[in-house]
Amino acid sequence: xxxxxxxxxxxxxxxxxxxxxxxxxxxxxxxxxxxxxxxxxxxxxxxxxxxxxxxxxxxxxxxxxxxxxxxxxxxxxxxxxxxxxxxxxxxxxxxxxxxxxxxxxxxxxxxxxxxxxxxxxxxxxxxxxxxxxxxxxxxxxxxxxxxxxxxxxxxxxxxxxxxxxxxxxxxxxxxxxxxxxxxxxxxxxxxxxxxxxxxxxxxxxxxxxxxxxxxxxxxxxxxxxxxxxxxxxxxxxxxxxxxxxxxxxxxxxxxxxxxxxxxxxxxxxxxxxxxxxxxxxxxxxxxxxxxxxxxxxxxxxxxxxxxxxxxxxxxxxxxxxxxxxxxxxxxxxxxxxxxxxxxxxxxxxxxxxxxxxxxxxxxxxxxxxxxxxxxxxxxxxxxxxxxxxxxxxxxxxxxxxxxxxxxxxxxxxxx
Numbered sequence: 001x002x003x004x005x006x007x008x009x010x011x012x013x014x015x016x017x018x019x020x021x022x023x024x025x026x027x028x029x030x031x032x033x034x035x036x037x038x039x040x041x042x043x044x045x046x047x048x049x050x051x052x053x054x055x056x057x058x059x060x061x062x063x064x065x066x067x068x069x070x071x072x073x074x075x076x077x078x079x080x081x082x083x084x085x086x087x088x089x090x091x092x093x094x095x096x097x098x099x100x101x102x103x104x105x106x107x108x109x110x111x112x113x114x115x116x117x118x119x120x121x122x123x124x125x126x127x128x129x130x131x132x133x134x135x136x137x138x139x140x141x142x143x144x145x146x147x148x149x150x151x152x153x154x155x156x157x158x159x160x161x162x163x164x165x166x167x168x169x170x171x172x173x174x175x176x177x178x179x180x181x182x183x184x185x186x187x188x189x190x191x192x193x194x195x196x197x198x199x200x201x202x203x204x205x206x207x208x209x210x211x212x213x214x215x216x217x218x219x220x221x222x223x224x225x226x227x228x229x230x231x232x233x234x235x236x237x238x239x240x241x242x243x244x245x246x247x248x249x250x251x252x253x254x255x256x257x258x259x260x261x262x263x264x265x266x267x268x269x270x271x272x273x274x275x276x277x278x279x280x281x282x283x284x285x286x287x288x289x290x291x292x293x294x295x296x297x298x299x300x301x302x303x304x305x306x307x308x309x310x311x312x313x314x315x316x317x318x319x320x321x322x323x324x325x326x327x328x329x330x331x332x333x334x335x336x337x338x339x340x341x342x343x344x345x346x347x348x349x350x351x352x353x354x355x356x357x358x359x360x361x362x363x364x365x366x367x368x369x370x371x372x373x374x375x376x377x378x379x380x381x382x383x384x385x386x387x388x389x390x391x392x393x394x395x396x397x398x399x400x401x402x403x404x405x406x407x408x409x410x411x412x413x414x415x
Contacts (some may be wrong), residue, residue, distance in 0.1 A: 001092070002072040003206060003252050004036035004280075006414055008261075009076060010405065011040055011286035011313040013376055014293070015055050016390045017035060018063030018400035021289060024405035028069060033414045038094055040286060043084040044325065048379040050112055052381075053077065059092040073289045074174060077179075078286075082160055089167045094174040096209070100181040102153035112155065116147050119200045123193065131238040131277065154194065158201040176282070178209040180258040181328060186210045188235035194360075195239070196209035199247035207282045209256035210236065216259035218329050219287050219373040220357065220366050222266045230269045237279045254280025259329055261288035262357050267412040285409060290376050291355065291369065292404045296397030297389055298351040303395050305348050307379075307386060312368075314400075315375030322374045328361045330374060336367040348366045357408070 010021045017177060018039065025037045039060040046052060055073050059171070064073055075089030079098040088095070115311055126135040157177050164173065177198060179186060186194065191210060198205050213232050214224020235254055243249050257263070257270070260283040274281045294311060297304035306334055323330055342349070353363040354371060379386045390397055 001174070001175055002056050003074075003278065004034055004072060005252075005254070005281065006034065006274075006411070007036040007038050007074075007254075007282045008061060008096065008405070009038045009040040009078075009282065009284035009286060011057060011289055012044070012056070012071075013045055013287075013290050014379070014387055014390065015042070015051065015059040017289050017293065017398070017401045018059045020401040021151060021400045021405060022063050022067050022069055022111070023066055023398075025412060027287050027402070027406050028298060028410045028414065029071070031415055033410070035072070035414060036072050036074065038074040038282070040094075040096070040284065041079040042078040043080060043087075045078075045376075048377050050383065055090040068333055076174075076176075078148065079178060082156075082163065085160060086167070090340050091162065093172070094176070095160075096176040097157050098178045098181065099153040099156045099160075100179050102156045103153040103179060103182055104149050108148050108151055109137065109155075113148060113151060116151055116197060116200065120147065120193065123196060126259055127192070129192075129235075129242045131241075132235060136192060139274070143193065145182075146190055147197065150190070150194055150197065154197045154201055154203075158203055161203045174193050174206045175204060175343060176207040176256055177203065177205050178256070178258065180209045180211045180216075182211050183328065184211065185213045188232060188239050191294055192243070195243040195249065196247055199243070199249050204250050206252055207249055207254050207256040207335045208240070208356055209258050212257070215331070216328060216329065217258075217260055217331055218371065219262050219369055221359070222263040224332075226265060226269070229266055232363075233266075233270065234273050234277070237273055237277045241277060252280060253286050254282055256282040258284045259286070261285035261409065262358070264357075264408070264412065267409075271413040272409060274391065281413070283409070283413065285405065287376070288374050288404060288409070289401050290374060290379075292400040293390060293397055294372055294379075295352055295356055296400040297393060298348050298355065299400070300393040300396045301348045304389055304396075307382070307389050308347070309340075309343055310352055310382075311373060311378045312343050314378040315350045315371050315413070316340050319371065320380075322371070322377060324414060326374050330342070330370045332367045332370050334367075337366060338365075338368065339369060368402075
């Protein structure tokens with residue numbers, strides 16, 4: 001199965017935007033860049049909007065048929081664990097194995113720890129990573145600390161991968177190991193040890209999703225030290241290339257950037273570095289399409305604008321409930337949120353300017369955008385009405401979705 005060097009994870013929470021999303025991929029291909037689409041949806045999102053993995057597969061397959069798309073595409077069981085993976089087995093061919101909750105888990109099995117340390121003993125000392133300006137140095141004590149911290153996570157990833165493999169049989173699938181939803185970023189040294197542990201656990205990982213330095217809040221720009229991010233991201237790419245060459249990991253192994261939508265300030269860095277080192281990239285853009293649906297409805301005016309205002313009004317009154325599942329990846333300043341009464345007086349243009357991610361627009365409100373981002377539960381509660389409005393305003397909504405993925409995301413990184 002051809003995963004491709006570049007791929008993009010596209011969320012479609014209400015199964016209405018797959019054709020419009022695919023239009024962006026097709027346009028990029030015509031510009032000379034091949035990008036593999038991956039429709040991703042987590043168990044949490046399915047539960048919130050009352051959909052099933054079968055719905056995601058059906059929407060993706062229908063869009064591919066409608067657009068006569070001949071290249072590879074995938075459906076991702078996003079952020080799965082052992083408790084929910086089975087419901088995705090028949091419909092997914094990409095599995096994002098989320099083991100963040102197992103990082104630092106105590107106590108560590110002493111027998112497994114000793115066995116893994118023996119297998120990783122060759123990492124102790126100075127390691128010259130091609131492209132890095134200085135060797136990586138790992139002491140015995142440092143190795144013990146890193147393995148102790150991450151072994152429970154890698155062990156769990158191995159169990160989940162084996163379970164998927166047994167159920168899928170000979171059917172091929174993409175494997176991603178995700179460790180991004182934690183507070184502390186993994187260093188390039190951590191990455192090296194983690195990849196060696198994955199290799200020793202016999203997980204044929206295709207993408208690795210670490211926690212990077214800085215904040216990757218949902219649907220808004222990167223927040224952090226851009227220079228530090230550049231240094232660490234480049235080191236990560238070099239470590240991955242080293243792991244492919246020396247640990248027997250798949251040749252198509254690539255880094256995955258989760259909560260990757262709208263990180264405009266670091267897109268030029270990411271694009272420059274993956275080209276410089278001939279590296280692959282998987283960019284997860286999950287919720288940005290949902291935001292474009294709301295923008296499209298607001299642009300359409302009438303009942304569409306009324307629905308957009310209703311989503312905000314309800315979200316405003318349910319902030320604690322809606323933000324709690326996303327506490328580590330949103331930063332909303334309540335003082336910056338307009339009141340529902342204010343929003344009810346806005347016209348279409350003003351609502352769009354406040355919501356759309358345009359840093360040059362003085363009306364853009366990062367807190368407003370993040371609250372709408374986590375407010376998709378409100379739309380789910382008016383599911384039929386909301387989806388009917390998307391159909392009624394298809395031309396406007398679809399244009400917003402396509403342009404957002406192509407112009408603001410794909411072109412800024414890959415072209």
